[in-house]
Amino acid sequence: MIKRVWLNFKKYSFLLKQLVARDFKIKYKRSVLGVLWSVLYPVLMMIVMSIVFSNVFKFTTEGVSYLAYLLSGLVMFNYFSEATNLSMSSVVGNFSLLNKIYIPKYIFPLSKCLVTAINFALTLIPLYVVIIIESFSYPDMKLSLLHLVLPYDYICLFMFTLGVGLILSAVTVFVRDMLYIYGIIVLIWTYLTPIMYDITIISNPILQSLMKLNPLYLYINFARQIILHGWMPTPAYFAACGGSALIVLLIGMAVFKMNQDKFIYYV
Amino acid sequence: MIKVDNISMRFNLGIEKNFSMKQFVVDLFSPSKRKEKKKKKVNNEFWALKNVSFEVKRGEVMGFVGTNGAGKSTLLKIVAGVMKPTEGKVSVGGNICPMIELGAGFDSELTARENVFLNGAVMGYSRDFLQSKYDEIVDFAELADFMEVPVKNFSSGMIARLAFSIATIVEPEILIVDEILSVGDAAFQKKSEAKMRSMISGGTTVLYVSHSAASIKALCDRVVWIDHGHVKMIGDAKDVCNEYLRSLGLPVEGEGNGA
The missing domain is CATH 1.10.8 (Helicase, Ruva Protein; domain 3)
Structure with a gap:
């Protein structure tokens, strides 16, 4: 069974590459700045948000750079929100293909999560520029070997995102309303995840510990411990990140697998 | 090479309508209609294929005839793995190249x-x-x-x-062709037909759907006639095609050409 799935995956890995390459080529087609937008977009977002939140609402983060705090959370959350949104419509959007020819269906959400991951890698460039600039005023932020632990965190984020993407893409086939509902869910999720504020401003302790159950908070906080403070996250933190990502990915795979044969009737 | 074992395929024609809030609210206020609809839901089931069985041997060219909506394309999609049959089993021994729709x-x-x-x-x-x-x-x-x-x-x-x-x-072991010979201009049509013929004569197993009885008779060894999801006849290409044409009230080549 596993061998069969693996052989099938190998056969279609070329298709996966082609789909990722296509999406990447088309994304910035006809835009003047092209791929530069991947870098520019989070920076502009960061500038706007830091003006709004640190000047208007007077949000501060004690002892750490607010810009780096904001951007480190923003790039990760943006990855999640963009990848899940693209995954959600990926199966529905490729019905004309699925209806005609056999292709493993998971390849569509997977390719969307991968192409967004390339984009994510590009957004790390402005993040490191900010880290280096800010490290002159915040000595905790120095670049160290600790940063080599970060890919673990990013892989957890990828697995979690893929799991959610698989669930969304399957659900959307049956209930197209999801395309609209999910926009609202992401909005709520944006505000419930401490991206622009520090979690300590939530005074209610029960609410605060509930918010810590949010896997995205786990992944973002993992990265921030390393980037902002130069701390090594505890082994428990490693386990929480890996475990939550794995569980959500497995649930996503199960949901997708159980429903994929029914997709064709809901064209 | 290909064994289609007693497959049936059910579609639910009302599937799109059963999931809207508007309909739900409307139904809420008219219980009689709701009951009617429940009954209708069962009637909405449509069997595109019912107990279809046949076998195709290696190197054989199998034709499929039938009127529009008889279930030919559904059958080929099941063989190609695009859909899973509601009942029954399909076993395919070899790599398939589906040409059901070009340019997908x-x-x-x-x-x-x-x-x-x-x-x-x-x-x-x-x-x-x-x-x-x-x-x-x-x-x-x-x-x-x-x-x-x-x-x-x-x-x-x-x-x-x-x-x-x-x-x-590609030179696949199994080729599924669903009326694609007529692409391009006249010159390309001729070329593509020649290409198809050379592929077919090259020992590939072919499943071929067409509405042109002439091309089926010319290319196929055996023919399956599908009518309303049932296999009406399987046999020698000429016999089945003639029988099919007769049922449509069309003139059959080689007989009754009195005029």
């Missing part, structure tokens, strides 16, 4: 060259294979001057030519 997976923003690789990948070909066959594909499509042009600027005939060339470049 073309992206109009990409150039013709990029689309050769994308479309080839969709059909399950590897990169090395496509690279080695690239020139052959371009030659056959006669589009050498246009390979760096985005496909959105192509005419539909050009797209069809490119798609046909990609689809037929």
Whole structure:
């Protein structure tokens, strides 16, 4: 069974590459700045948000750079929100293909999560520029070997995102309303995840510990411990990140697998 | 080579309507209608295929005839693995190249060259294979001057030519052909038909659907006649085609040509 799935995956890995390459080529087609937008977009977002939140609402983060705090959370959350949104419509959007020819269906959400991951890698460039600039005023932020632990965190984020993407893409086939509902869910999720504020401003302790159950908070906080403070996250933190990502990915795979044969009737 | 064992395929025609809030509210206020609908839901089931069985041997060219909506395309989609049958089993021994729809997976923003690789990948070909066959594909499509042009600027005939060339470049063990011989202009049609014939005579197992009894008789060894989802007749190509034409009230070649 596993061998069969693996052989099938190998056969279609070329298709996966082609789909990722296509999406990447088309994304910035006809835009003047092209791929530069991947870098520019989070920076502009960061500038706007830091003006709004640190000047208007007077949000501060004690002892750490607010810009780096904001951007480190923003790039990760943006990855999640963009990848899940693209995954959600990926199966529905490729019905004309699925209806005609056999292709493993998971390849569509997977390719969307991968192409967004390339984009994510590009957004790390402005993040490191900010880290280096800010490290002159915040000595905790120095670049160290600790940063080599970060890919673990990013892989957890990828697995979690893929799991959610698989669930969304399957659900959307049956209930197209999801395309609209999910926009609202992401909005709520944006505000419930401490991206622009520090979690300590939530005074209610029960609410605060509930918010810590949010896997995205786990992944973002993992990265921030390393980037902002130069701390090594505890082994428990490693386990929480890996475990939550794995569980959500497995649930996503199960949901997708159980429903994929029914997709064709809901064209 | 291919064994179709007693398969049935059920579609639920009302599936789209059963899931809207508006309908739900409307039904809420008219209980009698709701009951009626429940009954109707059962009637909405449509068996596109019912207890279809046949076998195709290696190297055999099997034709499929039947009126529109008889279930031919559904049957081929099941054999190709696009759909799973509601009941029954299909076993296929060999790699399949479905030509059910040409150009599935073309992206109009990409150039013709990029689309050769994308479309080839969709059909399950590897990169090395496509690279080695690239020139052959371009030659056959006669589009050498246009390979760096985005496909959105192509005419539909050009797209069809490119798609046909990609689809037929492989020598699959099983080929599924659903009325695609008529692509492109007259000259290309002739060329594509010759290509099809050479593939068919090359020992490939072929499942061939067409409304043209003449081409079925010319190409196929045996024919399955499908009528309203049932197999009406299986047998020698000529016999089945003649019987099929007779049922439609059409003149059969070689008899009753008194006039």
